[in-house]
Each structure stands twice: as structure tokens, then as C-alpha cells.
Amino acid sequence: MKITAIREKTVSLASGLRNAGIAYDAMTASAVVVEADGGALRGLGFDSVGRYGHGALLRERFVPRLRDAAPGALLDGDGLIDPAAAWRAMMANEKPGGHGERAGAVGVLDMALWDLRARQRGEPAWRTIAGYFGCEGAPTVAVYGTGGHYGADAADTGPLCASLAEARGRGFRTFKIKIGGAPLETDLARVEAALEIAGPGALALDTNGVWDPETAAGWLAALADYDLAWIEEPVSPLDYAGLADIAGRFPVPIGTGENLFSFDDARNLQRHGGLRPDRDLLQFDISLSYGLPEYVRMVDCFTAKGWSPRRFAPHAGHVLALHTVAALGLGMAEVALDAALPIGGLPGGAVVEDGRVTLPDAPGFGIEEMPALHACFAGLLA
Amino acid sequence: MKITAIREKTVSLASGLRNAGIAYDAMTASAVVVEADGGALRGLGFDSVGRYGHGALLRERFVPRLRDAAPGALLDGDGLIDPAAAWRAMMANEKPGGHGERAGAVGVLDMALWDLRARQRGEPAWRTIAGYFGCEGAPTVAVYGTGGHYGADAADTGPLCASLAEARGRGFRTFKIKIGGAPLETDLARVEAALEIAGPGALALDTNGVWDPETAAGWLAALADYDLAWIEEPVSPLDYAGLADIAGRFPVPIGTGENLFSFDDARNLQRHGGLRPDRDLLQFDISLSYGLPEYVRMVDCFTAKGWSPRRFAPHAGHVLALHTVAALGLGMAEVALDAALPIGGLPGGAVVEDGRVTLPDAPGFGIEEMPALHACFAGLLA
Numbered sequence: 227m228k229i230t231a232i233r234e235k236t237v238s239l240a241s242g243l244r245n246a247g248i249a250y251d252a253m254t255a256s257a258v259v260v261e262a263d264g265g266a267l268r269g270l271g272f273d274s275v276g277r278y279g280h281g282a283l284l285r286e287r288f289v290p291r292l293r294d295a296a297p298g299a300l301l302d303g304d305g306l307i308d309p310a311a312a313w314r315a316m317m318a319n320e321k322p323g324g325h326g327e328r329a330g331a332v333g334v335l336d337m338a339l340w341d342l343r344a345r346q347r348g349e350p351a352w353r354t355i356a357g358y359f360g361c362e363g364a365p366t367v368a369v370y371g372t373g374g375h376y377g378a379d380a381a382d383t384g385p386l387c388a389s390l391a392e393a394r395g396r397g398f399r400t401f402k403i404k405i406g407g408a409p410l411e412t413d414l415a416r417v418e419a420a421l422e423i424a425g426p427g428a429l430a431l432d433t434n435g436v437w438d439p440e441t442a443a444g445w446l447a448a449l450a451d452y453d454l455a456w457i458e459e460p461v462s463p464l465d466y467a468g469l470a471d472i473a474g475r476f477p478v479p480i481g482t483g484e485n486l487f488s489f490d491d492a493r494n495l496q497r498h499g500g501l502r503p504d505r506d507l508l509q510f511d512i513s514l515s516y517g518l519p520e521y522v523r524m525v526d527c528f529t530a531k532g533w534s535p536r537r538f539a540p541h542a543g544h545v546l547a548l549h550t551v552a553a554l555g556l557g558m559a560e561v562a563l564d565a566a567l568p569i570g571g572l573p574g575g576a577v578v579e580d581g582r583v584t585l586p587d588a589p590g591f592g593i594e595e596m597p598a599l600h601a602c603f604a605g606l607l608a
Numbered sequence: 609m610k611i612t613a614i615r616e617k618t619v620s621l622a623s624g625l626r627n628a629g630i631a632y633d634a635m636t637a638s639a640v641v642v643e644a645d646g647g648a649l650r651g652l653g654f655d656s657v658g659r660y661g662h663g664a665l666l667r668e669r670f671v672p673r674l675r676d677a678a679p680g681a682l683l684d685g686d687g688l689i690d691p692a693a694a695w696r697a698m699m700a701n702e703k704p705g706g707h708g709e710r711a712g713a714v715g716v717l718d719m720a721l722w723d724l725r726a727r728q729r730g731e732p733a734w735r736t737i738a739g740y741f742g743c744e745g746a747p748t749v750a751v752y753g754t755g756g757h758y759g760a761d762a763a764d765t766g767p768l769c770a771s772l773a774e775a776r777g778r779g780f781r782t783f784k785i786k787i788g789g790a791p792l793e794t795d796l797a798r799v800e801a802a803l804e805i806a807g808p809g810a811l812a813l814d815t816n817g818v819w820d821p822e823t824a825a826g827w828l829a830a831l832a833d834y835d836l837a838w839i840e841e842p843v844s845p846l847d848y849a850g851l852a853d854i855a856g857r858f859p860v861p862i863g864t865g866e867n868l869f870s871f872d873d874a875r876n877l878q879r880h881g882g883l884r885p886d887r888d889l890l891q892f893d894i895s896l897s898y899g900l901p902e903y904v905r906m907v908d909c910f911t912a913k914g915w916s917p918r919r920f921a922p923h924a925g926h927v928l929a930l931h932t933v934a935a936l937g938l939g940m941a942e943v944a945l946d947a948a949l950p951i952g953g954l955p956g957g958a959v960v961e962d963g964r965v966t967l968p969d970a971p972g973f974g975i976e977e978m979p980a981l982h983a984c985f986a987g988l989l990a
Contacts, residue, residue: 248701282664319630322817323845323867326708435704463705464872467879485705490846497849
């Protein structure tokens with residue numbers, strides 16, 4: 227097998243949504259196709275959300291390195307594409323540290339390579355990933371539904387409640403909404419309305435890291451009487467000492483990690499973040515973190531210190547995350563409730579039953595069966 | 609004043625050089641010109657080295673945000689370009705964390721804006737920067753000369769010694785060479801040969817962060833009897849605990865920070881890195897760290913904890929660093945000994961006297977008087 231073409235394009239993810247920190251007016255993502263043997267085989271990759279597309283870095287650095295690698299250097303002994311070998315080729319002559327955009331560029335290519343390998347083996351990606359990393363894997367995973375971005379009127383809880391009720395009807399049992407982007411009183415009303423529908427312990431709140439520790443402490447005190455699933459990014463993602471302070475003062479579970487894109491940063495979170503293995507959630511984004519070869523190191527860094535893989539819930543409702551949760555036996559996958567979003571919804575045929583999803587048997591990640599996502603590849607699959 | 613055009617291009621920095629971690633075969637950098645009032649005024653910016661050009665990010669995100677800002681929003685009360693206001697415009701809708709390529713894209717634009725502001729004021733950039741941040745500033749700065757990359761034959765100390773002797777003749781008194789990219793015995797011979805020329809306490813060694821703490825400890829033990837100026841990046845740049853371990857075991861001064869690109873990361877280094885205010889050096893790269901607005905916060909983060917500004921020696925032999933050392937009263941500027949490199953050598957007319965350089969009075973950063981650097985702007989200055 228030989229890679230014969232790598233195509234990518236930038237897809238607009240622009241929307242009127244905003245979280246507490248940023249607006250998505252000009253958000254983009256990259257769609258990537260790695261084609262082998264003149265089109266006989268291919269692998270598809272798609273960015274995670276929130277960090278803009280990586281097309282230029284792909285064109286300038288990472289695609290040329292894959293293209294210029296000796297074909298045999300990218301294959302394993304069975305002639306299958308070896309994503310870890312490809313990863314080493316992509317990372318040649320990259321300095322340590324500075325884990326930003328390039329981590330996402332490598333990650334989206336890595337996803338396409340896993341898709342390609344799974345198609346070579348004729349099996350769903352979760353099974354390929356599990357086998358590669360020596361895990362058992364299982365196709366049924368716990369999920370939670372994410373919605374509740376701010377719309378035009380933050381004080382109007384109607385759309386929020388309608389969205390959660392609809393998701394509850396579809397089988398979701400745990401939900402996450404945004405807070406921190408409106409005055410405290412407005413957000414408390416949103417939380418109360420959402421808790422009515424989610425039920426005790428089944429509502430998580432995402433603050434997107436906009437608070438300093440003192441502000442976070444004020445909000446967490448105001449939220450102390452609600453029975454919450456977790457609070458996400460209560461402080462800036464790299465403020466480990468601030469996080470440890472919050473974790474030491476409030477019993478509510480904390481979720482964090484979606485803005486840490488490397489083993490280096492995950493290890494610092496483990497060492498300095500004061501997180502609690504009995505309750506906190508690790509939400510590193512696989513696609514934005516150099517893909518699976520790095521992500522597995524990030525998981526190992528915590529499990530080596532006694533953490534259960536069940537404490538991992540990768541960011542972003544990405545089908546890559548869904549398959550990785552199944553492959554590595556992680557705790558939960560995020561699902562964007564709006565199935566019209568490119569990385570919203572579930573693979574074709576999958577339904578949520580009592581908060582769990584069973585992945586279909588389509589080869590690879592099954593992107594062909596996700597209409598909104600598949601549409602992003604228009605023009606790349608010629 | 610109104611910005612009327614922003615042009616950028618990618619310049620090749622390819623060379624046969626390598627350090628312990630990477631080769632520079634395909635290295636690039638971005639040159640940026642911000643033009644105001646139809647060309648009546650302009651500012652020039654140039655990337656630092658080692659992280660590749662930022663052209664695509666400039667085109668996709670940061671130039672459009674500057675271009676789309678209301679012109680008045682980028683000016684101060686005197687009608688001068690206000691780089692800090694421009695910085696806020698550039699960073700709109702950027703999530704926290706992930707301080708990688710975008711930090712360099714913002715930084716190179718920021719440099720051009722300081723150049724523009726200094727030209728508006730008709731003064732050298734160091735004076736503009738000092739005034740803006742309320743520092744006194746002074747045009748004479750301590751420098752050290754960097755060379756000693758590995759060439760084709762690491763064991764041949766001839767070129768290394770010739771380069772250091774020539775620099776000593778030109779007035780340099782402190783020198784830095786690469787180690788860690790050859791076997792220990794070969795590197796020890798390089799160190800001994802270089803120390804002969806540099807003299808006791810005047811030779812620094814740059815390992816480029818390729819060692820784990822145990823490997824670093826082995827090398828530092830082997831180097832313990834040499835009188836060294838400092839050891840640079842003895843461990844991976846984000847391994848704060850590993851760095852603290854080394855700092856606790858070896859008295860040799862440590863230099864680090866060139867691969868940390870944000871206030872967030874600098875604060876973690878301060879909190880968790882175990883560095884010693886009486887000897888260690890902080891080498892954050894200004895251009896790669898979102899430019900001056902962020903860099904000043906990084907400096908303040910340490911000085912607030914009792915560090916002297918003299919412990920700062922910004923990375924990369926960049927003319928931006930030279931002017932910032934003068935403006936903020938920092939300890940030392942790095943100068944690449946090979947003046948044929950785009951960011952090598954000194955501004956026109958400047959000479960090194962007993963390890964110190966006095967900056968000329970040309971407006972801005974004086975890039976017109978640095979032939980190798982100015983050549984990188986060919987085609988952008990029409």
C-alpha cells in the first residue's frame with residue numbers, strides 16, 4: 227500500500243453561538259483525505275472544534291513530510307498503514323514545547339490514517355485502535371449531550387430547556403450547558419431550569435476557563451447547593467495552582483484538559499493540578515492533541531498514577547473520541563446535541579439508550595453515515 | 609494614521625545546521641510589513657527562528673482582524689499606533705491555552721507595529737518601548753555570542769574554535785555553543801576547546817531540551833568540573849518538576865524558557881520550575897510569545913516574585929530582543945555570530961566593546977541597516 231494523494235480543505239463552522247470566552251463567527255475546521263493506491267483505499271480525518279482549521283500547516287509542513295517519507299517507512303509488518311510510524315515522520319524537525327496549532331494539524335492527519343488502517347482491516351475504527359494499543363475494547367459507550375451555548379438572549383431559558391427535553395427524549399441521561407458568559411443571576415436561572423430537566427447529578431456546567439481563581443470561587447460558592455455532575459474549566463486551562471486551590475476548596479467534580487494539547491501539559495496537570503482521581507474528569511481533545519499516539523501517552527500518564535481510564539471523557543463530540551472511548555475503555559464520550567453541526571450527532575443508525583450508544587459496524591469511523599460531517603468532504607473524495 | 613496594507617512573505621532559513629534535537633533543512637520565517645497612510649509610514653517585523661514561518665496564520669486570522677478593526681481602535685490618544693490595542697484586536701475569539709504557532713503569528717505582527725510606532729515618533733524602538741511601558745531604558749546592552757551548531761563533523765573542533773576566536777576578537781566576552789547532539793566524549797572535547805577561547809565562566813552550553821532528567825543528571829555530573837556560564841534547557845521545556853530536580857542537584861546556572869510562549873507557561877515555570885533568582889536565566893522569545901504585550905507580563909510575573917530584570921536574556925539574537933533588553937533594562941541580548949544569517953549580526957554601525965553594544969539612533973528597529981535581514985523584505989516594501 228502506498229499513499230498516493232493527500233487532500234485537505236477548510237470548512238466554515240461559522241455560527242451565531244458563543245461561549246463565555248469566544249464567539250464562533252469565523253470558526254473553521256479542516257477536512258482531510260489520505261488516499262492510497264490511486265484511490266482504492268482512503269482515510270478521512272476531520273478537525274475538532276474551537277481552534278480554527280489547520281490547512282496551512284498541513285500544506286506547509288505535515289503533508290509534505292508524509293508525502294516525502296519512504297512508503298515502506300509508514301507501514302507495519304503486515305503492510306498496513308502504521309499511524310505511529312507516520313506520526314514520527316510528521317514530527318521530524320519540530321522543536322519541543324509550543325503545543326498549539328501544529329498539534330491539531332498532526333491530529334487531523336492522524337485521524338485520517340486510523341480511518342485508513344481500519345478500512346484496510348475492514349473493521350470499525352474502535353476495534354483497530356483497541357487492537358493496536360493492546361486493549362480489549364467494546365462497542366457500547368456512555369455518552370453525554372452538550373448544548374446550551376448562549377444564543378441571542380441569554381435570559382431566555384426556553385430554547386435551552388426545549389433542547390435538553392428533546393435530548394432526554396432521545397435517551398440522553400447526562401447533559402452539559404455553558405455558563406459564565408452572562409451575569410450570575412441569569413446563569414443561575416439557566417442552571418435551575420436545566421436541572422429541572424436533567425435531574426439531580428446529571429447536569430454539567432462549562433465555564434470555558436474565563437475565570438480567575440477568586441472569581442471561580444465566588445461562582446462555585448453560589449452554585450454549591452446544586453447537585454451538579456461536574457464544573458468544566460473553572461479556571462484558565464494552564465493555571466494548575468489555581469485549579470488545585472479550587473479543587474481543595476469545593477467538593478464538586480471538576481472537568482478540565484480540553485485546552486491542553488500534549489503529553490507535556492497533561493503531565494503538568496497531573497503533577498500540579500490537584501485533581502482528585504475519585505471524581506474529576508480529564509477531557510483532553512484527541513484530534514487537537516497530535517492524535518492517538520500522543521493521546522495514549524496522556525492517558526497512560528494518569529493511569530500510571532492510579533487513575534482509572536473511566537475518568538477520561540475526551541472533548542468535543544467528535545466521532546474520533548467516540549471510537550477512542552470504545553477502544554480504550556474510557557468513561558464517556560461527548561455528543562453535540564445539534565446533529566446539524568459537522569461534528570454533532572451520532573454515526574448512522576446509532577441511537578442513545580439510557581445514556582449509552584452502541585457503535586455501528588461500518589469500517590473506519592463511519593463518516594459516510596454522518597451526513598453533516600460527510601458533507602464537509604465534498605470535493606475531496608473525487 | 610490608518611493602516612492601509614499589511615504584506616507578508618515566507619523566507620527560507622534552510623541551512624545544513626542542526627542542534628541536538630532538530631535539523632534546519634526546511635526552516636522558514638515570516639517577514640511582515642504594516643503600511644500606513646498609503647505608504648507614508650511603515651513598520652517591519654521578522655519572525656524569530658526555529659518554529660517555521662507564520663504566513664498562513666497571518667493570512668487566515670491575524671491580518672484580517674487588524675484590517676477589519678475600526679482604525680481609531682488601534683490608535684492611542686496621540687494618534688500613534690497602539691500595539692497593545694492592536695494586540696487585543698488580534699486575539700479576539702482565540703481560546704485560552706494552546707500557546708503554539710499563533711503566539712508567533714501575533715508576535716511578528718506586534719514587532720511590525722512597534723517598528724511603526726517608533727517611526728511615527730522618529731526614535732529608535734528601544735526608546736519607544738521604554739516610554740510605553742514606563743521604563744527608563746538605555747541604549748547600551750550586554751550581549752553574548754551564539755554559535756557552535758553542529759556541522760558535518762561534530763568531532764572537528766576547528767570551525768568551532770575559529771568562530772569563537774573571531775568573535776572574541778570582535779569584542780564578545782560570553783559565548784554559547786550547542787551540546788547534546790554528539791556522544792558525551794565528543795561534546796566534552798568541544799567544551800574544552802571552546803573554554804580555552806572563552807575563558808572561565810564565559811561559556812554557556814545549549815542542549816535544546818532533548819534530555820530526560822536522568823540523562824541530564826549524567827551529563828551535568830560529567831560537566832561539573834568546568835566553569836560554565838550556564839546550561840540551557842537541560843530538560844524538556846515543559847518538564848517543570850524535572851527542571852526543579854536538576855536545579856536542586858547541580859549548582860551550575862540554568863537558562864530556559866525559549867520554548868514557553870505565554871504568560872501562562874512562564875507563570876508555571878516560576879511556580880513549579882525550582883529556578884534560582886540568584887543565578888538562573890529566563891530566555892523567553894519575545895517574537896514567538898505574542899510579542900511585547902505578553903512578554904512584559906511574563907517579565908512582571910517573575911519580578912513580582914523578587915527576580916531582577918537582569919535575569920532575563922531573551923532568545924534568538926533577534927533585533928527585537930536587542931531593543932527590548934535596552935528598553936526594559938534586561939540582563940543580556942543574544943547575538944548570532946554568523947552575520948550572514950537573517951537574524952545574525954548587529955544593527956548597522958553597532959560594534960561590540962568588551963561584551964557590550966550601543967544601539968544606533970536609526971528610527972524603529974533599524975532593519976534597513978541590517979543587510980541580511982533587510983534582504984528578507986525584498987518585494988514587500990514597494
